[in-house]
Amino acid sequence: MPVLGPHNLTEMDGELAIQWQQSKAVSREVTVLVAEMPRMELDIHNGVRDTFLVTERGNPFASSGSLDNRIRKWVEQAGITDAQGKANRSQHVVRRGVAQLLANEGASEYEIMTTLGHSDPRTARIYTDKADRAGMGVSASRKRT
Known part of the structure; x- marks a missing residue:
């Protein structure tokens, strides 16, 4: 599984950005500014390890599924759960939320x-x-006046 780390950082117009290619065959390269x-x-972890996210043992996640499981645990620890105490957020839900926030701020398809690496604008639509x-x-x- 490809992992994100310091090697994915770059500079765009004088600002720190992260650039990567998703592992899905239909995905495109993504470059976004780092908030x-x-x-x-x-900055705190600069140069400490080769990947940004690691397991409790300090190793890169073996798969996107293992990372998703860990994210669900973090969500549960944060108390973002349903009535049964199960996480009601996942990687995909966060990704969809980012897409909706961008759309609400006026981002184009x-x-x-x-931003999300889609290869077809119908997905962003x-x-x-x-x-x-x-x-x-x-x-x-307001843009017209």
């Missing part, structure tokens, strides 16, 4: 597509169709 909070965390259309209409009107 302030993750950047602070990366192609911006969402490239799911999120733009659900976006805050009234707010986007007001935003578009």
Whole structure:
């Protein structure tokens, strides 16, 4: 399983970015800026290990499934659970949430597509169709004046 680590960091227009290729055959390369909070965390661990996320034993995760299991444990530890105490968030739910936030902020289908590594804009259209259309209409009107 390919792992994200310091080797994926790059600079884009003077800002820290992370660049990677997802392992899915239809996915495309992704390059996104590193936000302030993750950047602070990366600064703490700079050069300590080859991968950003590791198991409790300090090893890279063996598969995306093992990482997903660990994320579910973290979600449960954070108390984000259903009535039975099970995690009600996963990697995929977080990914969908990011896509929806981008759409609500006015990101285009192609911006969402490239941020998430999609190869087909129809996948991103799911999120733009659900976006805050009234707010986007007001935003578009302001661009005309």
